[in-house]
Amino acid sequence: MAHGVAAEAAGAPVAHPGEKTLLRFLTCGSVDDGKSTLIGRLLHDTKRLFDDQLSALERDSRRYGTTGETIDFALLVDGLVAEREQGITIDVAYRYFATDRRRFIVADTPGHEQYTRNMATGASTADLAILLVDASQGILTQTRRHAYIVSLLGIRHVVLAVNKIDLVGFDRHRFNEIALAFEEAVAPFGFRSVAAIPISARDGDNVIAPSPRTPWYDGPSLIGYLEEIDVTSEEAAQPLRFPVQWVNRPDATFRGYAGTVAAGALRPGDGVLVARTGQAAHVVRIVTMDGDLPSAEAGASVTLTLDRELDASRGDVLVAPGHRPEVSDQIAAHLIWMGEEPLLPGRSYLLKCGTRTVGASVSELKHHVDIETFKPLAAKTLALNDIGLVNLSLSEPIAFDPYEVNRTTGSFILIDRFTNATVAAGMIRFGLRRATNIHWQALDVDKRARADAKGQRPCILWFTGLSGAGKSTVANLVEKKLHLAGRHTYLLDGDNVRHGLNRDLGFTDADRVENIRRVGEAAKLFVDAGLIVLVSFISPFRSERDMARDLVGRGEFVEIFVDVPLEVAEARDPKGLYRKARAGEIRNFTGISSPYEAPLAPDIHLEAGSAEPEALADQVIAFLRDGGYLRS
Amino acid sequence: MPSEALPHLRRLEAEAIFIMREVVATFERPVMLYSIGKDSSVMLHLARKAFFPAPLPFPLLHVDTTWKFREMIRFRDETAKAFGLDLRVHTNEEGRAQGINPFDHGSSFYTQVMKTEALKQALDAGRYDAAFGGARRDEEKSRAKERVFSFRSESHGWDPKNQRPELWSLYNTRVKAGESIRVFPLSNWTELDIWQYILAEDIPIVPLYFAAERPVVRRGDQWIMVDDERMRLQPGEVPERRLVRFRTLGCYPLTAAIESDAVTLDAIVAEMFAATTSERQGRLIDHDEAGAMELKKREGYF
Numbered sequence: 001m002a003h004g005v006a007a008e009a010a011g012a013p014v015a016h017p018g019e020k021t022l023l024r025f026l027t028c029g030s031v032d033d034g035k036s037t038l039i040g041r042l043l044h045d046t047k048r049l050f051d052d053q054l055s056a057l058e059r060d061s062r063r064y065g066t067t068g069e070t071i072d073f074a075l076l077v078d079g080l081v082a083e084r085e086q087g088i089t090i091d092v093a094y095r096y097f098a099t100d101r102r103r104f105i106v107a108d109t110p111g112h113e114q115y116t117r118n119m120a121t122g123a124s125t126a127d128l129a130i131l132l133v134d135a136s137q138g139i140l141t142q143t144r145r146h147a148y149i150v151s152l153l154g155i156r157h158v159v160l161a162v163n164k165i166d167l168v169g170f171d172r173h174r175f176n177e178i179a180l181a182f183e184e185a186v187a188p189f190g191f192r193s194v195a196a197i198p199i200s201a202r203d204g205d206n207v208i209a210p211s212p213r214t215p216w217y218d219g220p221s222l223i224g225y226l227e228e229i230d231v232t233s234e235e236a237a238q239p240l241r242f243p244v245q246w247v248n249r250p251d252a253t254f255r256g257y258a259g260t261v262a263a264g265a266l267r268p269g270d271g272v273l274v275a276r277t278g279q280a281a282h283v284v285r286i287v288t289m290d291g292d293l294p295s296a297e298a299g300a301s302v303t304l305t306l307d308r309e310l311d312a313s314r315g316d317v318l319v320a321p322g323h324r325p326e327v328s329d330q331i332a333a334h335l336i337w338m339g340e341e342p343l344l345p346g347r348s349y350l351l352k353c354g355t356r357t358v359g360a361s362v363s364e365l366k367h368h369v370d371i372e373t374f375k376p377l378a379a380k381t382l383a384l385n386d387i388g389l390v391n392l393s394l395s396e397p398i399a400f401d402p403y404e405v406n407r408t409t410g411s412f413i414l415i416d417r418f419t420n421a422t423v424a425a426g427m428i429r430f431g432l433r434r435a436t437n438i439h440w441q442a443l444d445v446d447k448r449a450r451a452d453a454k455g456q457r458p459c460i461l462w463f464t465g466l467s468g469a470g471k472s473t474v475a476n477l478v479e480k481k482l483h484l485a486g487r488h489t490y491l492l493d494g495d496n497v498r499h500g501l502n503r504d505l506g507f508t509d510a511d512r513v514e515n516i517r518r519v520g521e522a523a524k525l526f527v528d529a530g531l532i533v534l535v536s537f538i539s540p541f542r543s544e545r546d547m548a549r550d551l552v553g554r555g556e557f558v559e560i561f562v563d564v565p566l567e568v569a570e571a572r573d574p575k576g577l578y579r580k581a582r583a584g585e586i587r588n589f590t591g592i593s594s595p596y597e598a599p600l601a602p603d604i605h606l607e608a609g610s611a612e613p614e615a616l617a618d619q620v621i622a623f624l625r626d627g628g629y630l631r632s
Numbered sequence: 633m634p635s636e637a638l639p640h641l642r643r644l645e646a647e648a649i650f651i652m653r654e655v656v657a658t659f660e661r662p663v664m665l666y667s668i669g670k671d672s673s674v675m676l677h678l679a680r681k682a683f684f685p686a687p688l689p690f691p692l693l694h695v696d697t698t699w700k701f702r703e704m705i706r707f708r709d710e711t712a713k714a715f716g717l718d719l720r721v722h723t724n725e726e727g728r729a730q731g732i733n734p735f736d737h738g739s740s741f742y743t744q745v746m747k748t749e750a751l752k753q754a755l756d757a758g759r760y761d762a763a764f765g766g767a768r769r770d771e772e773k774s775r776a777k778e779r780v781f782s783f784r785s786e787s788h789g790w791d792p793k794n795q796r797p798e799l800w801s802l803y804n805t806r807v808k809a810g811e812s813i814r815v816f817p818l819s820n821w822t823e824l825d826i827w828q829y830i831l832a833e834d835i836p837i838v839p840l841y842f843a844a845e846r847p848v849v850r851r852g853d854q855w856i857m858v859d860d861e862r863m864r865l866q867p868g869e870v871p872e873r874r875l876v877r878f879r880t881l882g883c884y885p886l887t888a889a890i891e892s893d894a895v896t897l898d899a900i901v902a903e904m905f906a907a908t909t910s911e912r913q914g915r916l917i918d919h920d921e922a923g924a925m926e927l928k929k930r931e932g933y934f
């Protein structure tokens with residue numbers, strides 16, 4: 001090993017450039033404002049471009065470039081082949097450069113209308129934003145929009161780079177006019193610092209060094225400004241937030257809570273609480289491979305040991321006593337929709353906040369923010385790149401801070417349960433009062449007590465399948481058998497429920513989701529009452545069935561797939577519905593004009609095309625007996 | 633690392649540790665791709681920190697093309713022994729049986745068979761659902777847009793136009809059976825950061841990174857090391873001994889050395905500050921065509 005060589009080096013003068021801090025910023029602007037050119041210029045002038053990269057760039061400039069004989073710096077950052085061919089930047093690109101003072105990470109984000117999601121992505125990790133405008137164009141609607149998104153994502157420092165200042169003849173008045181208009185435009189966003197700098201990215205004026213061509217401008221160059229600005233956040237000074245990421249248990253003698261400090265600081269001896277339960281403990285050690293630390297502050301990835309065993313695992317947040325975060329299962333948040341499929345209120349998604357993932361659905365879409373006027377508009381859904389304010393209902397309470405207080409404990413993403421796509425970014429505004437302050441009443445007579453009295457374990461038997469598959473027939477038989485055996489049951493049938501509880505709902509996707517949600521909630525109450533609940537519903541979407549599953553405890557939801565081929569169900573057609581659907585008289589009919597998503601791993605799979613209903617019902621009873629749902 | 637030294641390295645270190653823990657907490661069968669190079673050395677060091685005092689909770693996988701420098705293989709085995717690692721080595725046996733080599737089959741086909749295909753075989757065989765790689769975004773253009781958690785289809789394909797948005801440090805770790813994620817904890821590091829970190833943490837690296845007299849031949853404007861008797865010399869070519877070192881390591885016939893007298897880490901870092909060419913200059917496979925790396929990555933190359 002080369003250890004010997006490294007050891008020789010120890011003690012020798014170290015050739016590093018002193019203490020550098022890291023600044024993450026993003027650049028945004030419209031298509032022709034020269035963003036990519038600016039980044040190429042920054043990389044070039046800070047010597048991050050090597051000879052071989054330059055020669056590749058010269059080659060590419062001749063082939064794809066738009067600047068004639070000179071080097072087209074934009075090609076340097078437009079990385080993907082498709083982009084170079086189309087001449088547009090379609091994805092966030094990260095670039096790296098350093099000066100003697102600072103290390104920089106640049107997120108180059110597209111400014112084209114449809115790419116709001118990329119800008120939000122780049123902004124989420126940035127401390128500062130450079131907004132580019134073309135000096136001949138001035139402030140555009142887009143500029144305001146970018147400033148809004150940047151402020152929504154919690155960036156507090158912006159620089160307006162007035163580019164192509166050479167094209168307006170280095171005109172001081174033009175620059176002042178734009179800078180003033182910008183200050184007025186962004187005043188409502190409450191930025192902590194706003195600066196305007198006249199530059200030419202193509203020629204390098206005021207990028208690295210002050211330009212002799214703008215003698216009237218006495219401020220710093222762009223790099224000079226970025227090197228100096230203090231973007232320290234207050235997170236280190238806030239009360240402790242330590243999301244537990246992973247419990248480290250190499251053997252019976254060591255139990256460490258591994259995570260990254262999201263706010264505040266920790267010292268051995270400090271008291272901490274589990275936010276969710278209020279359980280208390282003291283920090284004993286801050287363990288690292290380099291030895292125990294005397295303290296750790298926001299940003300540090302460490303492992304803690306505590307003076308007593310806590311019921312805490314991944315997803316829990318250790319916090320400072322006396323400064324507990326909100327804990328709620330009802331929150332209000334801004335959403336930036338990023339999915340190809342629009343938001344469906346009521347549909348169940350996964351919400352990841354910190355290290356915790358829970359089920360979540362939008363219980364109310366308060367409004368959609370019009371990105372041109374920033375006015376709230378009424379809306380039924382959010383489509384790709386839409387921004388909205390929503391109330392979310394979670395399957396379990398989470399601990400959080402408002403996003404404007406802490407970007408780590410106040411942010412979340414929504415994930416589609418079926419495609420696993422990241423469909424939205426969320427910024428928590430506040431917990432809804434009714435949930436934050438109304439804690440669950442611990443009842444003396446609980447679910448278990450009620451169920452024990454009946455000699456059974458409560459559960460939902462969820463029969464799903466095509467219309468005409470035989471769900472109701474089998475469910476009826478199962479209930480009859482259970483009733484005869486002295487069990488306490490209740491049956492919720494799709495058609496019957498639609499006559500009462502869900503009379504107001506139609507058959508659009510949104511209404512179907514709400515239909516399932518209400519049935520799931522009703523079934524949950526019956527489970528709470530200790531009953532075995534039979535639900536017979538087509539319930540064609542996996543995500544909705546998962547939503548119902550999430551409402552109750554583990555093992556309390558039994559998914560029963562009543563499986564027949566479509567031809568068989570259609571041939572049976574007990575209610576004549578398939579005929580009507582084929583004739584176009586019924587729209588959105590499952591199996592014909594609307595999809596049926598078969599369960600991937602049902603708890604019980606009933607081959608209802610070949611077996612008799614009686615045998616299928618016995619299959620269900622056998623499952624319940626073997627699974628310990630029925631006490632003899 | 634002393635907490636007052638190099639704040640930007642401390643921030644990068646904390647980020648990499650967070651990423652590694654996120655994988656171990658959410659995936660069933662993670663693996664670390666270990667290429668023996670400096671980036672792998674740093675990645676391994678960070679992993680040991682992330683899970684300390686526990687041993688690494690995943691195996692290391694080395695795809696051995698059979699054409700690595702001998703010193704790399706020696707270093708690999710010593711490292712595995714020193715840290716008690718679960719090291720798994722895989723070679724595309726079909727390719728080996730057919731004698732696929734960089735001289736007769738060209739760098740592109742050879743890389744496809746002995747690296748890309750071999751990697752897919754090993755990932756499939758291990759049923760790994762997450763694989764750590766040491767790639768950095770500053771290495772190459774197409775990497776600048778790669779996610780930290782980069783989704784791969786069942787056939788290991790990468791779709792650059794359909795990547796999951798990645799915000800804050802909220803990584804989407806969800807995959808279905810057969811799909812996987814490639815995870816790049818060093819995404820935000822630059823080559824200089826890597827060297828400064830190796831220096832600050834005294835991390836062992838393959839001696840080939842340090843200058844020494846080595847037998848080399850001149851090919852075009854590059855120095856290729858004659859590492860063993862399999863090297864095909866062209867007519868009239870006579871190996872000469874020169875003071876050289878490597879900025880990047882791979883298969884010896886495809887990796888060019890640079891002339892250097894940097895025998896210490898300090899000297900290497902100093903050389904880095906003065907460098908005028910990028911490290912991938914020494915990688916012969918990247919120069920094939922514009923977009924070469926993007927094409928390789930779509931097919932599953934790391």
